[in-house]
Every structure is written in structure tokens, then in C-alpha cells.
Amino acid sequence: MREYKHQEIEKKWQDIWDEKQSFKAYNDYTKPKYYPLVEFPYPSGQGLHVGHPRPYTALDIVARKRRMEGYNVLYTMGWDAFGLPTENYAIKNKIHPAIVTEENVRRFKEQLKSLGLSFDWSREINTTDPNYYKWTQWIFIKLFENGLAYKKEMDINWCTSCKVGLANEEVVGGVCERCGSPVVKRAKSQWMLKITEYADRLIDDLDDLDYIERVKAQQKNWIGKSTGMEVDFTTTAGDALKVYTTRPDTIYGATYMVVSPDHPMIDERMSLIENYDALMAYRDEAKLKSDFERTELNKDKTGVEIKGIKAINPASEKEIPIFISDYVLMTYGTGAIMAVPGHDTRDWEFAKAYNLPIIEVVAGGNVEEEAYTDTDDGIIVNSPVIDGLAVAEAKEVIAKFLEDKGIGTKKVNFKLRDWVFSRQRYWGEPIPLVSCPECGWVAIPNSELPLTLPEVESYEPTDNGESPLAAMTDWIETTCPKCGGHAHRETDTMPQWAGSSWYFLRYCDPDNDQEFASMESLNYWMPVDWYNGGMEHTTLHLLYSRFWHKFLFDIGKVNTKEPYLKRTSHGMIMGENNEKMSKSRGNVVNPDEIIKESGADTLRLYEMFIGDFEKSVPWSDNSVKGCRRFLDRVWNMSQDVIEGESFSNELEITMNKTIKKVSEDYETLKFNTAIAAMMSLINDFKRVGHVNKAEYKALLLLLNPVAPHVSEELWEMMGFEGMITEQKWPVFNPDKVMEDVIEMAVQINGKVRGLISIPLDATAELARELALADEKIKLFTDGKTIVKEIFVPGKIFNIVVK
Structure with missing residues (x-):
């Protein structure tokens, strides 16, 4: 018998599949379609690790099965290739990022093909290809024209080494997650996208989608919709501090207030503040933390009381102290909160640390020992206007009370913030706008797209925070498309998220040079039937791409309001020591070695057999x-x-x-x-x-x-x-898969009280005999009179007793 030589066999069939184009998706719109999608990778210099094949193989299984079931399958691959890692590597090694990207893509593609994945490589896309990012720029212009892109000066997380703005999630312990250098806050004028205008739809439309529950929960938590009130607390300085609260019924329990360290009232009332220097020192400390660290990771509550100014509780009319603390953000609500330590764990911890009063205003729980937070139900106490009312009714009564006094307004709020869409780096899509002294910001004509990156001698980031493109005078200087006057181009580039927010649409029609995809192709292929990716992308990437898709739907450029019908996520493959794989831990497994030694089929089989697909598992x-x-x-x-x-x-x-x-x-x-x-x-x-x-x-x-x-x-x-x-x-x-013996539920008066093993073709008499002999069932039948029996063969046996 022939020997099983995996290297020879796998190369043979990969060549045959390529030659025959076995996995090509055809624009044959008469066949039923199926569109499975995996997240396209960032092609790094390290190449694939053994975690990559797990999700790719999973949907490859689905894709191959669907083809055998007669579907026209669109299973594709591309490259999310703009971004900081490539640029940093290019700077360090004095190689142009385009050359680095080309080499990384070649290596990744070679590895993916060695796995035998049934991708249609004729539809391969690359976010750094001008023919691709022409349409990324086109979408941005449409967002700009529809008032969803605007410029705003704001504080950004600035890495002192990478010299770039970082997302909150990229700052850990006050340092850059990538390089470990200190991160500081720096004011910068940034392009923003108004994703907040879509917040309600991004939540509500989840109900119609087949997403696993933890994905839906992450989306909803990230958007953070809440319904409450804005309430004015007057101060001894003569002005008012506006707070946002979802629990106005607990206002009598507000024993102090907290404002963000950068709240404007601190500088506006500097002359009245007795410890201004202490507040400034604390503000500087807070700037070293990301918003995520301040709110989600901050276990030890710290703060400084504002000496010289007090607030007045509008319900109790008592003076209460005001603190600054880094757990309150200016970017959420109003940047100020009423603190109710009797019924909020965070406030309770702060009150205990600073020996502040704790008042119970919802009956139940020992508030002196722990924060009693289960207050959705209960009776209001120690609150004259609403004493004795249930929580739900108390909310309505106190809301009217505050509205009648002219100090309260009902309000819906979101944790979701608008999307920061600028990067002061070279390796990204140029933003296709010019600044004109007469006309302001103006989009360049579609005929000038793509606006390509200029060739530069140095693409190193600048010390002043400007993009390397800012030094390219010949590229910057231009004319205004509207008035013909002198203008200059935007020198910021788009973030890596830009190209990944619509790539699934380009797969439908990747060679179209007239539009990002024809409506005919979109009507056939969209929406994506099944999208699988990592849990780390179920907030930002999923929200961003859903937002862009909804916008394109609103302007009539796509055929569905949602891009993905189904979303699943996979667990990580850990090292044999059950730790995350990394070079520093020495536990990285190279898939090339497994393929060489045991074969791609063995690797595929193992990664599917290793355990529950949705959970992390150790390598073995x-x-x-x-x-x-x-x-x-x-x-x-x-x-x-x-x-x-x-x-x-x-x-x-x-x-x-x-x-x-x-x-x-x-x-x-x-x-x-x-x-x-x-x-x-x-x-x-x-x-x-x-x-x-x-x-x-x-x-x-x-x-x-x-x-x-x-x-x-x-x-x-x-x-x-x-x-x-x-x-x-x-x-x-x-007819050939029916079980001979089944587990049948036995109900007593309509409630399941036990299970009996019974032949599939059993009679009611046998069911009765087995049920009445079961010890669990006897607990509900002994001493009772059976008045009726309902037997559904193969399904259920219900006994009615009295």
C-alpha cells in the first residue's frame, strides 16, 4: 500500500485547486448564495501563529460543506495592512512601509495557502491598495458631506516614544501598551465621526440578529444607554453644577459630589478655591491614566476635596462637600456626579476612604458595612417628598418635583463617544479634504480619488505632534475645489479601523473601478451570513463596521441595514503551560513546523478537536x-x-x-x-x-x-x-436515526417532576407503570388520586392528581 506522504499530497491538491479554481465564487445570481466571513488579519512580520488557523478552519468547514450542498459560496481573504506596527518596523529598519507590507503579505499568503483553506483568492483585497482606499476615502467624504465628520480639539493619549495618539485601550498603567513609554495627555485638533447619532439603532437592531449573547452584551455595554435626569446642584460660589443620574429617587442620599479633575469649574472658580495647587497636582496624576483605567480598573478610590466651595443638595437643601476624583470623566454625562454611597459600590468605597456620611434611602441592607446596591426594587426611606413609595413610583414623583422647581430635566445618555478618526502618522489613508481660508474644509472631487500617499524620504513621526506629511510642502499646497483659491491638504491620516469598517462589501465586487461595489452584487451577496472573529473585536470593530454600513444604507448605497446576520467568536489557543502565547514566555508554536512534520490536515483536525471552539484551550x-x-x-x-x-x-x-x-x-x-x-x-x-x-x-x-x-x-x-x-x-x-430508548419527561399537574427511560414505541400503560415506580414521581403521587392521564407517544406523560 502507498505511504501517506502528507507534504507531497498536500502540495498536489493545493496546486490542483488553484489550477481548477475550485473555490471561486461566481456571479451566477441564479444559484443560492452563502457568504461566510472571517476577520482579515494584520500581516505582521512574525507571520501566522497557531491561533490564526482556528477561526479560519472553522468557517472553511462551513464553506466547504455549503459548496457540497449546492451553494455559491463567497469565502475570501484580504489584508488589514495600514497601521502602526508596520510603520514602526519600517522606521527601525529603514525600509519603506509599503515594502514591509508587501513582504508580510507574501509570507502570510504562503502560510494560509499551505493550510488548504478554500479562499477565493481572485477576490483578495488589501487596505493599502490605492484602488481599495479610493473607496475608503469616498465613504469618508460622504460622511463629511452628511455632517457626520467634524473636527474638534480634544485631549488625546500621546505616546512620548511612538509619537502618536493612542486609543484608551492602548494605554496600560500610564504607559504605551506597545512600547512601554510614558503616555501623556495632549490637546490636538482631531477629525471625529458622529457614531453617537446611531447609538439607539446600534442597540435596537441587535434584537434581529443571530449574535451570541455575550457579543450582544458587549455591544450594549459599550454603547451604555441609560435613562435618567440632569439635575442642577447650586454651589456656595453662586453657580450650579449639573449632574446626570439614572436614580433621581436616591437624591436625598447624596452626601457629597464628585467632579472630574479637569472640570471647568475648577479653573473658573480658582480665586475661591483654597487648595488650588493640590487640585492641579491631582489633575496631573489623572492625566497619566487612560479613561479605561480610571473607570474600569480603578479599585482604590482617590480624590481631593475642593476647599472653599460647597454644593447644596436641591432636595434636602443641605450643604455637601465637592471632591475631584479620577473615576469621574468629563466625557461622560456632565463631568459631575451626585454621590449616593448608601446605594452605589463605587461611591461607598470613596465615602469610606474619606469618612463621609452614608445615608440609606432605599430600605434594606446594612449600608455601614457594605454598599447596598440592589435598589431596583424596594421602598424609599429618609426622603420627605417620596418617603414610603416604591422605587418605580418614586422616580416619577421626584422627577416631577425637580422639574417643577426648574432644576431637573429628563435625559437619555450614552457612554459611547464619537469616534476619533485622526492619526498623526504616515502609514494610513490620506484624508481627502483641503482647508481653505474662505470656504473652510472642502472635500476634493471624486475625480481626484484616490488621493495617494506621497513618497517621502522620512516618515518618522514629529516631535510637535504633526504628521510627517506636514513637511511635504509640494503635496500640501493646493487649490480649493470650491473657490479656486489657495488651500492646503489635511496632513493627518485615517486610523487602521477605517479600512476594516467596510472590507466585507468590497469582496462582493473587488475589481469595480466605478463604485465600491455594484448594487447588483450587493443585492445578491449581502448580508454576510456568518461572521466569526475574536471577542476582542466585538466592541470597536463590530460597532464601527455596523455604523458605516448603516450610514451607507441611509444614503442608498447598500441593500441591508445590518452587515452581518450571524456573529460567533472563538477562544484563544494558549501555550502548553496554559498561558497566552508570547515570545517572552517561550511558548509560541509555529504552525509551519506542525505542517511540515505532521501535515496541514493534522493541524486543522487538531485545532478543531482541541476543545470547545468558543473557549480558550491549551496546546498539546x-x-x-x-x-x-x-x-x-x-x-x-x-x-x-x-x-x-x-x-x-x-x-x-x-x-x-x-x-x-x-x-x-x-x-x-x-x-x-x-x-x-x-x-x-x-x-x-x-x-x-x-x-x-x-x-x-x-x-x-x-x-x-x-x-x-x-x-x-x-x-x-x-x-x-x-x-x-x-x-x-x-x-x-x-427513519434510520430514531433512538430505540428515549428519556421522557413526566409531568404532575403540568409541571415536570422527573424523567423515565422508555422504549420509543412504548404504550401508555408502560409509561404509567414506569412513572409510578419512579421515586421522584412517587413524592407527588403517593396518597393522591389520579384523575387524568395524558400520554403523547415519544414525547411526554402528564398525570393529573388531586
Whole structure:
């Protein structure tokens, strides 16, 4: 028998698939379509790690199965190639970022093809290709023309080494996540996108989507919609501090106020403040923390009381102190809060640290020992206007009270902030606007798109915070498209998020030079049927791309209000020591080595068999070897196959059950149990002592999406007709998968009280006998009179007693 030489076999079939264009998606709009999508990678110099194949293989299984089910499948790959890592590498090694990107893409593509992934490479896209980012720029212009792009001066997180603005999530412990250098706040005029205008729709439309619940929860939490009131607290300085609260019913429990360290009242009332220098010192400390650290990670509450100014609680009319603390942000609400330590954990911790009064205003709980936060239900106490009312009614009464006094207004608020859309770096899409002294900011004509990056001798970031493009006088100086006068180009570039916010649309029509995609192609391919990606991208990327898509829908350029019908996420592959893989830990596994030693099919099989797809799992070299042994068994079995064009009597039930199990598990991400079912089937072949052609053919078809190379080779070796990728997916006979014995629920007076094991064709008499003998059921029937029995064969047995 021929030896299973994986390197030779895998190269052979990869070449054949390329030559035949086996996985090409055709614009044949008469066929049913299926569009599975994986997040396109950032092509770094390190190449693929073993975490990449996990999601790619998972949807490759779905894509291959769908093709065999008769669908026209759009399964594609591209490169999210603009961004800081490439630019930093280019600066360090004196190589142009475009050259670095080209080499990284070549390496990534080579690795992906070695995995046998069934991508349609004819639709490959690259965000750094001017033919692609022409349309990124076009979309930005449309956002600008519709009032959704605007410029604003604001504080940004500035890395003193990378010399670039960072997102809050990129700042850890006051230093840059990438390089470890100090991060400071710096005022900078930035382009912003009004994603907040879509906040309600981004929440409400989740209800119609098949997203796993934790993804929906992350989206909703990030947007952070809340309904409450804005309330004015007067101060002894004669002005008012406006707060936003979702719990106006707890206002009598407000024993102090907290404002953000950069609240304007501090500078406006400097002459009245007795400890201004202490406040400034604290403000400087707060600037070293990101918003995420201040709100989510800040366990130890710190602050400074503003000496010389007090606030007045508008309900109790008592003077209360005002503090500054970094857990309050100017970017959320009004930058000031009323602190109710009796019913808020954060406020309670602060009150305990500074020995401030704690008043219970919702009955229940010991507020002196811990923050009593379960206040959604309960009775209001110690609150004259609303004493004795339930929480829901108290909210309405106190709202009217505050409105009547002219100091309260109902308000809906969001944690979501507008999207900062500027980067002061070279390696990004140029922003296609010019600044004119007469006309202001003006978009360049569509005929001038793409506005390409100029060739520069130095693309190093500047010390003054301006983009390297700011030194390119010849490129900057231009004329205003509106008045013809002197103007200059915007020198900031777009963030890496720009190109990834619409890439799924370009796959539908990647060579179109007249529009980003024709409506004909979008009507056919969109929406994406199944999108899989990492949980780390289920907030920002998912929100940004949904926002752009909704905007394009609003202006009539796409056919659906949502881009993705279904979203799932995968867990990480950890090192064998159960720690995150990293070079510093020395636990990184190179997929190239696994493919060379054991084969791409073994790697694919292992990553699907390793455990629950949605959970993180540790790598195991021994388990990799076990997966190779399974493929060896399938290979060696080919020499023992006997004649037979239908399933044998001994294996008919087993074969149908296995087809059903594998088919359903592939659709629900239970790849590990699907593979286990095929392993069990091999054992059944051994148990009965034979396997015929029909049975072996079915096994190869089921195995093909996971291990495509070896199954193609065995299909050919067996002399089966055509290529396996051209075959139809096997279907099971429903009559052959029924269980002989089932678990039947037994109800007493309509409530399930137990389960009994019962033959599928059992009679009501047998069900009654088994049920009344069950110890759990007897607890509800002994001493009772049975007045009625309802038996539904194969489903349920209900006993009515009195």
C-alpha cells in the first residue's frame, strides 16, 4: 500500500485547486448564495501563529460543506495592512512601509495557502491598495458631506516614544501598551465621526440578529444607554453644577459630589478655591491614566476635596462637600456626579476612604458595612417628598418635583463617544479634504480619488505632534475645489479601523473601478451570513463596521441595514503551560513546523478537536500526534474496503446517525464532537469487521471539510468519480436515526417532576407503570388520586392528581 506522504499530497491538491479554481465564487445570481466571513488579519512580520488557523478552519468547514450542498459560496481573504506596527518596523529598519507590507503579505499568503483553506483568492483585497482606499476615502467624504465628520480639539493619549495618539485601550498603567513609554495627555485638533447619532439603532437592531449573547452584551455595554435626569446642584460660589443620574429617587442620599479633575469649574472658580495647587497636582496624576483605567480598573478610590466651595443638595437643601476624583470623566454625562454611597459600590468605597456620611434611602441592607446596591426594587426611606413609595413610583414623583422647581430635566445618555478618526502618522489613508481660508474644509472631487500617499524620504513621526506629511510642502499646497483659491491638504491620516469598517462589501465586487461595489452584487451577496472573529473585536470593530454600513444604507448605497446576520467568536489557543502565547514566555508554536512534520490536515483536525471552539484551550503536542494517528487509520483502512453500493445492515443505523451528528455539529461549532463521532465510526468499522465502499465514501465526505487533502487523495485512490470537492453532501435517512430508548419527561399537574427511560414505541400503560415506580414521581403521587392521564407517544406523560 502507498505511504501517506502528507507534504507531497498536500502540495498536489493545493496546486490542483488553484489550477481548477475550485473555490471561486461566481456571479451566477441564479444559484443560492452563502457568504461566510472571517476577520482579515494584520500581516505582521512574525507571520501566522497557531491561533490564526482556528477561526479560519472553522468557517472553511462551513464553506466547504455549503459548496457540497449546492451553494455559491463567497469565502475570501484580504489584508488589514495600514497601521502602526508596520510603520514602526519600517522606521527601525529603514525600509519603506509599503515594502514591509508587501513582504508580510507574501509570507502570510504562503502560510494560509499551505493550510488548504478554500479562499477565493481572485477576490483578495488589501487596505493599502490605492484602488481599495479610493473607496475608503469616498465613504469618508460622504460622511463629511452628511455632517457626520467634524473636527474638534480634544485631549488625546500621546505616546512620548511612538509619537502618536493612542486609543484608551492602548494605554496600560500610564504607559504605551506597545512600547512601554510614558503616555501623556495632549490637546490636538482631531477629525471625529458622529457614531453617537446611531447609538439607539446600534442597540435596537441587535434584537434581529443571530449574535451570541455575550457579543450582544458587549455591544450594549459599550454603547451604555441609560435613562435618567440632569439635575442642577447650586454651589456656595453662586453657580450650579449639573449632574446626570439614572436614580433621581436616591437624591436625598447624596452626601457629597464628585467632579472630574479637569472640570471647568475648577479653573473658573480658582480665586475661591483654597487648595488650588493640590487640585492641579491631582489633575496631573489623572492625566497619566487612560479613561479605561480610571473607570474600569480603578479599585482604590482617590480624590481631593475642593476647599472653599460647597454644593447644596436641591432636595434636602443641605450643604455637601465637592471632591475631584479620577473615576469621574468629563466625557461622560456632565463631568459631575451626585454621590449616593448608601446605594452605589463605587461611591461607598470613596465615602469610606474619606469618612463621609452614608445615608440609606432605599430600605434594606446594612449600608455601614457594605454598599447596598440592589435598589431596583424596594421602598424609599429618609426622603420627605417620596418617603414610603416604591422605587418605580418614586422616580416619577421626584422627577416631577425637580422639574417643577426648574432644576431637573429628563435625559437619555450614552457612554459611547464619537469616534476619533485622526492619526498623526504616515502609514494610513490620506484624508481627502483641503482647508481653505474662505470656504473652510472642502472635500476634493471624486475625480481626484484616490488621493495617494506621497513618497517621502522620512516618515518618522514629529516631535510637535504633526504628521510627517506636514513637511511635504509640494503635496500640501493646493487649490480649493470650491473657490479656486489657495488651500492646503489635511496632513493627518485615517486610523487602521477605517479600512476594516467596510472590507466585507468590497469582496462582493473587488475589481469595480466605478463604485465600491455594484448594487447588483450587493443585492445578491449581502448580508454576510456568518461572521466569526475574536471577542476582542466585538466592541470597536463590530460597532464601527455596523455604523458605516448603516450610514451607507441611509444614503442608498447598500441593500441591508445590518452587515452581518450571524456573529460567533472563538477562544484563544494558549501555550502548553496554559498561558497566552508570547515570545517572552517561550511558548509560541509555529504552525509551519506542525505542517511540515505532521501535515496541514493534522493541524486543522487538531485545532478543531482541541476543545470547545468558543473557549480558550491549551496546546498539546501529544494530542497533535493523536490526530495524526486518526488520519493514518483512515488512510490504512482504504486497503480493506469491500464492495457495496449501500450501507450494510450492521452499519446502516450507525452510518445515518453519524451523518446526522457530524452535519449538525458542523453547523453549531461543535467540531470536537463531530470529529469524535467519526473516530467512533472507525471503531464501529473495526467492531463489525468490514467497511464497504458506500460507508467509506460517506466517511471521506464527512471528513473532507476538516481534512481536505487526505480525503481528496483517498477519494482518487479509491477510484470514486470526480473530485470530492465536487460531490454532494451526504444526507441521513430520518427513519434510520430514531433512538430505540428515549428519556421522557413526566409531568404532575403540568409541571415536570422527573424523567423515565422508555422504549420509543412504548404504550401508555408502560409509561404509567414506569412513572409510578419512579421515586421522584412517587413524592407527588403517593396518597393522591389520579384523575387524568395524558400520554403523547415519544414525547411526554402528564398525570393529573388531586
